[in-house]
Amino acid sequence: MGGTEDLLAKLHPLERKVLPFLHEGVSFEELVEKSKNKPVEVMRALQWMQNKGIIAIQEATKDVATLDKNGIDYAKRGLPETRFLKALTKKLSEQELAKKADLKKEEVNVCIGLLRRKNAITIQKENKKLVFALTPEGEKIKEHLPEQEFLRALPMPVDQLTSEERFIYTDFLKRKNIVKKETAKKISAHLTEMGRKIIKEKIHDDYIDKLDIDMLKSGSWRGKKFRSYDVLANVPKSYFGKKHFENEVIDYVKKIWLELGFQEMKGTMMQSAFWDLDCLFVPQDHPAREMQDTFYLKNRQYQFSKEEKELAKKIKAVHENGWQTGSKGWQSSWNEDTARKMLLRTHTTVLSAQTISKVQQLPAKFFSVGKVFRNEALDWKHSFEFYQVEGIVIDEHANLQHLKGYLREFYAKMGYDKIRMRPSHFPYTEPSLEVDVFHPVKKEWVELGGSGIFRPEVVKPLLGKDVPVLAWGLGLGRLFDYFDIKDIRDINRNDVKQLRSMKLWLK
Amino acid sequence: MPTITFAKADLEKALGRSINEKILERISFLGMPVEHVDDKEIVIEVSPNRPDVLSLHGFSRAMRSFLGIKIGLQKYTAKPSSYKVIIDKQVQQVRPFTVCAVVKGLKLTDEKIRELIDLQEKVHITFGRNRKKIALGIYPLEKIKFPIRYTAKKPEDIEFFPLEINKKLTANQILALHPTGRKYAHLLEGQKLYPLFIDAKNQIMSMPPIINSNTVGKIDLQTKEVFIECSGFDFSYLSKSLNMIVAALIDMGGVAYQVTLQYVTKKVTPQLEPERMKLDPAYAEKILGVPLKPAQVKILLERMGFGYDGKTASIPSYRADILHPIDLVEDIAIAYGYENIPEKIPHVATIGKEDAAAVYENKIRDVLTGYGLLEVKNFSLTNKKEQQEMVLQNRPVLEIENAFSEEYSVLRRSFLPSLLATLKRNKHNEFPQHIFEIGTVFKDDCKEERRLCIALCNTDTDFTKIKQILDGLMQALNKPFVLEEAKDYASFINGRVAIVKVNNVNVAHIGEVHPQVLTNFELEMPVAVLEMNLELMK
Structure with missing residues (x-):
């Protein structure tokens, strides 16, 4: 134990104000009265002192008789029976009396019964009317009616009532809203061994509690002691502003590509089927175009610009017969109306197509991290909106080795060391390559993204010549593992508590 | 992607190898991931561009050469014959083309019949786009008499026993009552004539792309010789499908024969030359x-x-x-x-560049998180009720043609409803809840707009609080602005909403949200909002 010295230094000003009035079993009320502090301050001081081992707080409950609604009124204006007696300065009829004493008919009736039992009034019949008068007994008690005295004395603990008071109290409880029983907490402080020691100490009140500007200016802190804090105590939580954790990951992914010399592509989420699918050589009867996979906009059609009209001619030819690409094409007719449907982009590869059509200088490298849409109901592992990491390298000398190199680098930076790349199929790439990562916890290969080299049928109409274009569309990957997300819906749950407690992306 | 399931023993027999880890890995490196494998079965995912491996025989043919067991071009031939199919010009409007073949010398077992039917179905679904592009029919040769006619008739003139039914049904009854008929009826919708194969004895063999006849269009264990037809819209596409089936049948031990197709000009199929x-x-x-x-x-x-x-x-x-x-x-x-191709990052000098708008948005994030605000991210898809009724607005919203649920059936036009809905979901959490979102809104004219929206929510939230943040943000972005009293912003309390103008252009509005709107979102705490068009801030 640090002794009383240390403890005294830790006392809060409130505690110091209360401490001098402590004695064994002192009541809360007494401390409030004597320390001249607010009850809530005294309570706080007591709790702190209990934490410091100076006192033990005891709470006992007690029944207290208090005034009820009518009781408060009667305490001020007098009980009906008091008013009755006081009004009877002379003989009065019932009406006269009710008016003079401001009593209701039923109050008068109650009073009659009561006061007759006390032998305080007489009743006579005069001219067919009831007439009241005071008895000597009534004259004697009208200023000191025990009931009225009792009201004035409230509140009182029920167990401290005299037998007469208890009788009145019981009677009042039967009448309407005069008194009520309340359960009050009785708080008292009991000294511990330490407490007994400490109250004998001299309480200095020259400890510095808060270091303020004046003290610093005047130097008045010199030679004084600082109150010690309970530095181990918990403090209330405070929250800092924060980016959404998904955006932190997106920023990191963007940084990877920027460092590798890629330029960011941007574009709209609403797209035409033309750019999203037709320019990527997705046949017009491909299942991915069907309603159950792609969100289409109601009653909206894409309007081709002049340049796009020219491009559409080439795209039509590529689909139907391969145009000048050396391909046979899909050998089925291509319909412009199908291409003019508006949809929510199904992949960010649409941005790659648009970028290729505009690129000025080769070699060029582009990336994007953007939202894509699939017509899927929301459940723990499916979402209709999610992010895709897109990249293209347009380079006369690009080849499969480079594609593998970029993907390896990206996944290594994302924290996946064990990946495998195997053949796959996409309508717009050839060769096509799927990246699997080895999931360290699940101990199995998990598909993470598709990639490949764009087909000449894609590149030539857009770029004007056939140049190898490495391309990939990958998932965000680590997001789920890193943030321990088991349910995809938690990414957009927007629960303030979850967002506040989420760790940062520490890369 | 389609999958194929093989009995492990069958595949081992066809490959002449036992299936071990090495072989399974090789299958994956052929571009066909093994989805599942146990003692009895093996399930393989097949790329949709390779319908030719959708049968045990097709798959093991590809695997045998990939493993080096039997490499190179395999020779497949079809002998000439006098079998003839006459194509009437009535089918031109409905389903203009058919290609046909005959295969003899088959010893069909239960497994082989199952494989054939399975292959037929898989080709229908994938390459045939659910029978739209391709419908395949296989018939026991002994039950039909050549020449066969591919023709089209009015539905009321068509009546036959469809597969699995012991009763004669009319064409319309088949489409209305037969399970397969119901499933594919849409493929004949609006047609005046329905396509038919009819043999020389005038028996209806089938009504493509719907169903075969139960009498002459069903193969069984006794079948040794078959007639195959494949109907659709593109001759060369159909030819490929026919070749796939014929090659699988030849692999099963059959001998193929060509059929003469009497179009306006004569054609002969199958053509199995490479x-x-x-x-x-x-x-x-x-x-x-x-x-x-x-x-x-x-x-x-x-x-x-x-x-x-x-x-x-x-x-x-x-x-x-x-x-x-x-x-x-x-x-x-x-x-x-693929695993043998080295990995290399070439030394190509290109300069990385972040999108300017994205950089700008991140600056805004920095300011707002500096103010202690929390970023949230809502979906672009939402619903009409939230976007209009609940915020007392009636601006038009873009609707999704084929939404899977009412809750997510329109694109959001404004951020206010999303943020109020977010606050509603967080009523049980600790206050203050000061949140913001940066994202896209979608306008009726199919234009997109980047927006910032801030919502402050606490007991002491008022106009001053949101204006303080606006002041700080605009100062940080070096955008001097003026405020103008706003009228007719129904979502806000009248007299407590203002328009923010930069160079005389409205870029944002700020205000205290109307209590009726708060009540609509079951909120019991005041909310002040800023919504800003970021396109106009650059």
Whole structure:
């Protein structure tokens, strides 16, 4: 134990104000009265002192008789029976009396019964009317009616009532809203061994509690002691502003590509089927175009610009017969109306197509991290909106080795060391390559993204010549593992508590 | 992606190898991931561009050459015959083409029949786009009499026993009552005439693309010879499908015969001769990035079932996925092994550049998180009620044609409802809740707009609090602005909403949200909001 010295230094000003009035079993009320502090301050001081081992707080409950609604009124204006007696300065009829004493008919009736039992009034019949008068007994008690005295004395603990008071109290409880029983907490402080020691100490009140500007200016802190804090105590939580954790990951992914010399592509989420699918050589009867996979906009059609009209001619030819690409094409007719449907982009590869059509200088490298849409109901592992990491390298000398190199680098930076790349199929790439990562916890290969080299049928109409274009569309990957997300819906749950407690992306 | 399921023993027998880890890995490196394997079965995912491997025989043919057991172009032939199918011009409008073949010498077992039916169904679904592009029919040869007519008749003139039914039904009854009829009825919707195969005895053999006749259109264990037809809209596409089936039947031990098709001009199918395509080995070298000698290209192509003479590749007649020499290059890469291609990042000097708007948005995030605000991210898809009624607005919203639920059926036009809905979901959490979101809104004219929205929510939230943040933000962004009292912003309390103008352009509005709107979102705490058009801030 640090002794009383240390403890005294830790006392809060409130505690110091209360401490001098402590004695064994002192009541809360007494401390409030004597320390001249607010009850809530005294309570706080007591709790702190209990934490410091100076006192033990005891709470006992007690029944207290208090005034009820009518009781408060009667305490001020007098009980009906008091008013009755006081009004009877002379003989009065019932009406006269009710008016003079401001009593209701039923109050008068109650009073009659009561006061007759006390032998305080007489009743006579005069001219067919009831007439009241005071008895000597009534004259004697009208200023000191025990009931009225009792009201004035409230509140009182029920167990401290005299037998007469208890009788009145019981009677009042039967009448309407005069008194009520309340359960009050009785708080008292009991000294511990330490407490007994400490109250004998001299309480200095020259400890510095808060270091303020004046003290610093005047130097008045010199030679004084600082109150010690309970530095181990918990403090209330405070929250800092924060980016959404998904955006932190997106920023990191963007940084990877920027460092590798890629330029960011941007574009709209609403797209035409033309750019999203037709320019990527997705046949017009491909299942991915069907309603159950792609969100289409109601009653909206894409309007081709002049340049796009020219491009559409080439795209039509590529689909139907391969145009000048050396391909046979899909050998089925291509319909412009199908291409003019508006949809929510199904992949960010649409941005790659648009970028290729505009690129000025080769070699060029582009990336994007953007939202894509699939017509899927929301459940723990499916979402209709999610992010895709897109990249293209347009380079006369690009080849499969480079594609593998970029993907390896990206996944290594994302924290996946064990990946495998195997053949796959996409309508717009050839060769096509799927990246699997080895999931360290699940101990199995998990598909993470598709990639490949764009087909000449894609590149030539857009770029004007056939140049190898490495391309990939990958998932965000680590997001789920890193943030321990088991349910995809938690990414957009927007629960303030979850967002506040989420760790940062520490890369 | 379609999957195929094989009995493990059957596949082992067809390959002449036992299935071990090594073989399973090789299957994956052929571009067909093994989805499941146990003692009895093996399930493989097949790329939709390879319908030719959708049968045990087709798959093991590809695997045998890939493993080096039997490489190179396999010879498939069809003998000439006098079988004839006459194509009437009535079918032109409905389903203009058919291609046909006869295969004899089959010893069908239960397994083989199952394999055939399975193959037929898989081709229907994938390559045939659910029978739209291709409908296949297989018939026991002994039950039909040549010449066969491919014709079209009015539905009321059609009546036959459809598969699995012991009762004669009319065409319309089949489409209305038969399970297969109901499933594919939409393919004949609006047609005046329905296509039919009718034999020389005037028996209806089938009504493509719906169903075969139960009498003459069903093969069984006694069947040794079959007639195959394939109908649709594109002759060469149909020919590929026919070739796939015929090759599988030849692999089963059958002998194929050609059928003469009497169109306006005569045609003969199947044509099983390989197709030829020029391929420069340098092209493959360039794409793979590894040195390849012509002899090596030849071996690699042979491993994928092609032939090659150093200049021209011979493509099996059943391969439907070779449109361009690049498709051969991919097969060369697969045979070479993706895993054997080195990984390299080339030294190409390009300069990285972040999108300017994205940089700007991140600056805004910095300011707002500095104010202690929390970023949230809502979906772009939402609903009309939230976007209009609940915020007392009636601006038009873009609707999704085929939404899967009412809750997510329109694109959001404003951020206010999203943020209020977010606060509603967080009522049980600790206050203050000061949140913001940066994202896209979608306008009726199909234009998109980047927006910032801030919502402050606490007991002491008021106009001053949101204005303080606006002041700080605009100062940080170096955008002097003026405020103007706003009228008719129904979502806000009248007299407590203002427009923010930069260079005389409205860029944002701020205000205290109307209590009726708060009540609509079941909020019991005041909310002040800023919504800003970021397109106008650049």
